[in-house]
Amino acid sequence: MIKFVKKYLIFLVIIICLATIFICTTIGVANISVSQTVNILFNKITSIGNVEGVKESTIAIIWNLRFPRVMLAFLVGGALSICGVAYQGIFKNPMADPFLLGVSSGAALGATIAIVFNISAIFFGLDMITVFAFVSALLTLLLVYNISRIGNKVPVPTLLLSGIAISQFLTAIISLFMIFSDQMNRVVFWTMGSLNAKSWNHLILILPYVIIGFIILFRYHRQMDIMLLGEDTASQLGVNTEKLKLVILVVTAFITAATVSVTGIIGFVGLIIPHIVRMIVGPKHKKLYPYSFVLGGILLIICDTVARSLINQEIPVGIITAIFGGPFFIYLLKKRKRGGI
């Protein structure tokens, strides 16, 4: 059985992925059948098939509301997962997630400022909360990187510690803002992360970061494997470790900043998916990256579907991922105490 799964893993994952996309696009308040969903999506994407007789509103719900949201969830889940893979590799730390170096608190501070000061200009079709969050996240990482730099080297432990310090510092500032503002609710909701009311625009906004980021990360898959043997050994095997660290940090900074600025902070996906995938396909990044992307995408689609359809009111998806992710992660830890995690 296990052998069979491993052999056909790629097909299995693709089938599960497609099924998830179709089923989760179908689930919702308005009653639409799976066949209708498939029909509409197929028609929209390939211009083949017949959607006559299907209500215009149904098509709009599927194509303009649910499908972009599902695809955004896929993209964000995938993006956070590959960043998690990269961070766990570069830091050799199983507890690393994409928000380790303060990108989340940086984004949150930017968003908080935009919310608290009610900056509502529209910038290239984007609201200011997104723009502020993006810029602030990048600035935070730049700050953390520069604080940690000693000469031309950036030691990993220093990077981790300054990331934690800056994170705490920014969180404190966010709290200060919240105390003196009547917008506390909006800030809290933003930080919990949500895919509510997202459109094709948002998807198109983060798509280039994710695609280009993925390509660059994947290019360095072999060096990342060697990095797992330790920085000194990697260096002796011809890996330019400082350059690799810089590339990974810059690329993941852009990916996470882009996704966080659109969706808010969605935790746990970037932490647990790399672990699960590592158990299935092993530690080599050549496989870790693509499988993590797809599985992370699937996970976030499911979590988001639960978030919007569990009860009448929408729950921020960050809460769902944490509620499921936390215990699941503990289960994994208990199950496999030996190396790898």
Added chain:
Amino acid sequence: MNLEVLKTENLVVSYGDKRVLDCLNISIYKGEFVGIIGPNGTGKSTLVKAITNIIDSHSGDIFIEGRENRNISKKERAKLVAVVPQEFSIDYEFTNLDIVMMGRNPHIDKKNKIGQKDFDIVKEAMTLTNTWDFKDRFFNELSGGERQRVIVARAIAQQTHIILLDEPTSHLDIHHQLEVMELIHLLKKKRNITVVAVLHDINMAARFSDRLILINHGKVVADGTPEEVIKEEHLSKLYSMEMIVRENKILGKREIIPLRAIKELTEKKGINIHVVCGGGTGEKILERLKSLGFNVTAGIINEGDSDWEICKILKIPCVVAPPFSGYSNEDADKNRILINQSDYVLVTSVPFGIGNLLNLEVLRNIEKPIYFYQNSKIDIDYAQGKAIKLLDELQKKENFNYIQNYDELLQKL
């Protein structure tokens, strides 16, 4: 002249204020097996790190195959120098093939693909190190010795001219230590690879190295063949212990026998003792007496006897007779003189035959205290009862004492 492949010139490396390498000058030539020895914390491993540019040097230069180290990129350097580190465990489930394939990293070109050629090189390296059989097993499932062989295979796959070993056997049992060292020695011979090995085991270093470099406080103390470097005057002070340096006849190599690091009280200074021994029965006690401060003499011993060698190493004055022959009267006289100069006489559990009976006979007229080591396991008489007879006579003397062990003796003296 041989090609100089690795060289340091006035190399200084410091951690904070502490100079770990202090104007270190070494030259390594092509095809050599150079052992680097020295006490802990003298900068041996730092040297490896400096050569591979993991730590920056404070001043001075390193040249690898004539090129200045700081101008060599990591990738290029990994084509010149491979490292076998001290210990190697990883938390991830890489197969051994994965690990060895990582050795190909510096050779992978812009296309970023592993080709058939890389695979062939890896296979050859793993076959050579006898690790191909477990290529698909996980690295962290292997024993320490097997792991180290995989790492050696990885170094071979790097196809460098120089391999640096940083205490490659320090966590291995003696079998695997030897196995790894033999493997590296074989490689050096087969492929004409230059090997620079930081080793903590002096005997292992002396056995496998063409040349030894002894380092202390970041400086070269001695540099030369094992015979030139393995000398008591170099080593005993450096390692602050008492040791014997001798030829290991079986291997034909220099070796040291570490004796003790904590000094016993030398309260017995000035006491003279003469030891009657032979056939290796004196080995144990001669050194101990000497280190306690006794003025030790011995005799009569045949040349070539292992007790004779000990006396030679410890510079104990003794009366020596030619190999495989009885003692002449002249020898006996010399022996009597030595005995008369001493305060005590010790007879070890040496068996007596026709040849050395004189050693027992001489004691008949000696009035000094005589201590006779009694060992019931050994038949002492090989002289048709003559030795027993002599012993019976000696027993009656007031100055004659039996002892059961040497601690008893040392208490009495």
